[in-house]
Amino acid sequence: MYLRTTIKTLNDAFFMALEAIRDNLLRSILTLLGIVIGVFAIIAVMTAIRTLESSINTGLNVFGSDVIFIQKSPVIQMGDHNSRRKYWRRPNITYDMALELRDRMLGAEFVSAQDGTGGKTIRFKKETTNPNVGVQGVDEFGLEALNHKLDYGRNFIPEDIEYGRRVVILGTDVIQKLFPFQDPIDQTISINGIGFDVIGTLQRKGEMFGQSQDNFVIVPITAYLQYYGNRWTSLGISIKAPDGESFDLTKEEVIDQMRIVRGLGPLDENDFEVTSNDALIDTFGSFTAGIKMFAGAVSVIALVVAGIGIMNIMLVSVSERIKEIGIRKAIGATRNNILFQFLLEAVFLSLIGGVIGVMLGIGVGNMVTLVMKNVAPVIPIDWVFIGLGVCSFIGIVFGIYPAYKAAGLDPIESLRHE
Template sequence: MNIREVLTSSLDSIRQNKLRSFLTLLGVVIGVFSIIGVMTAINVLQSSVETNLNILGTNTFFIQKYPAVQIGGGHNWKYRNRKNLTYSDYLQLKDSFSGPATITAEDWHGGDPIKFKDNQTKNNVGIQGVTPEWEFSSGYFIQSGRMISRTDMEQMRNVAVIGQDVIDVLMPLYDPIGQTITIRGVKFSVIGTLERKGSIFGQSEDNVVIIPLTTHMKMFANRWSSLGYAIAVMDMSKFDDVRDEIVFHLRLIRNVPLTAENDFEIVSNSSLIDTFNQITGAIKIAALLISSIALLAAGIGIMNIMLVSVTERTREIGIRKSIGAKKRDIMNQFLFEAIFLTEIGAVIGIVLGIVVGNLLPVTMKVDGVFPLDWALIGIIVCSAIGIVFGTYPAVKAARLDPIEALRYE
């Protein structure tokens, strides 16, 4: 009996028991779907993280009080008990450091709507206080007007540079330069606008208002406010040297004992990507575990249904044997049926997984991905499941005594 006949007869029998086949392969579908869905979504995130993580600019790293992403609980007090990064620390750092880099200090808050005449933004605008060096570390470019200057800083002027989203909401028909906006009841005069930067992970980067750091500190700071320092390195080959030097000076300024660890965090693109990979790695393992369990359950389901099928078709097996089917023929027939069931489940699961996994990039407006490696792994694993769980029923069928089988009602 050749392979084509085996395949045809397996397909026939699957087709003849549509509902049962469907229910059986549902388990496989769910198992494969969960793994492929999660892997697709993570691949999408990863590729968009790697392309978009110029949040900081490739040549920039950050010093801040808290880590960028905290995994797990329990460490919170360690970070909270640190001294705030202050403006005076910043000034000392700038004085003592002389390497090829600019150091920006910045602070940020949200929750205040911006008002202009009768218009008002939602309270989701990021209000950022920065030093003039911000121009070099931020990745933003001036579209019209000018940036925050040293004089703005020194005199704590109420001036603002605004992003395109803010312009769209407040004053789409005006020339923004020279207009007066209001934040928490205080008037700011618009001195510049930023070029549109786009969005990362569906979050607009243009919904911002930039003001002098000193103004921000005076108006919005409280005892929990800790500044962030952005260090833009001019020469990428000196990146590590600059980082080490900054750490050295900052430890001195903040009186960190020699043997103690840093009382601040260093965040760079690569450290962000590392953190991100740690998280996605954990998600991947979880997804792998869940779908392994689902697939194991599915395999047992397949074994169960194949055993039922063997019993139900005892007479058919008897007939086939009486007209010349060898053990191997019967065995192949049932084994391939099991493999087919899992394969069909695998294909449906993969398609669903990729579709659902790619819904994320559609909402995030990034490119979709096709996780070929996981699709192949899915197919192979499902074949293995079909073989492992299909063998026992198939052997049982092949071993049936033809006389008993023919007599079976």
């Protein structure tokens, strides 16, 4: 019963608050502006980051699942010139090291060496690609390690790798360019002038950040090293854990064995980097944390300023409406009726600003998807609720004093007020 009357009071106060806001429309809109900006800032940034994150989380699945990846330097490098030189000075990872690691690793499903290079030109008869095609050197585990899926033909077999056979698996962009009307399998193409037999084709991967992920070919790592390797070539090694549970154990084993392979003493630092999909996503996360903090700070400042604005406008509103308060009290409004009315007015004022801010923020934040194809628009539901929650909070905090003042007015004096 008490709850029901409370809900009714709230419900009626809601409509009274709406009336008051409508009656002072221009002033209300100006007050809302601060809230709109504050909420807009945080929602826009969060939406933009969320779209990037979702594309990172799907698109950045560079490695297969449960795959640990080792290379000389970190995938995303942050830091100054000195730390970059530190990575640069590390010895290269050679194919022999990869083979030795494979022999040593007992708890891995596979150990696979790979490297890639770009800017190659592929030719088939009279058709030529632009000089921007990537070449990846892998072994028979490479497709799985790099999350490629075979479409037609076959994968590499151990003999292809062992003898450095000149065979190639094509990405879809290359197929479209060179074999628009023809089955590429068993044809011979040339990569920068060296002939390779096509043994398979890959499924389409799509784009990430507007960049095609299908403009490449794959050859055996041994052939790759022979024709495209140089003194700066340092391989990456993918190690697949048997399952998700043993991932951490496998990771420890990889680090231990790799230290032996690299001939490190017990006190030496690792001279290689270990990463995985999760680690990549973490790195991206720490990258965006700064932006999030900045947007958060902007929002907090804007919202506090907006809150003071709301308090100001509510105080003006109370002193303008003393007579109204007197009338309401005379016909039976209790202190709480008046308190709720003005409090809810402040909260709704704030919430309306919040809703506008959320809509603008989602709209602008999703403009990222216009620039980058294949990035799905996102609505950061959690941040929408956080934003609106903060708005309500601000409405209450900055509305309570004016509302309290209104509720405490004496009905006789208020009625006499002109």
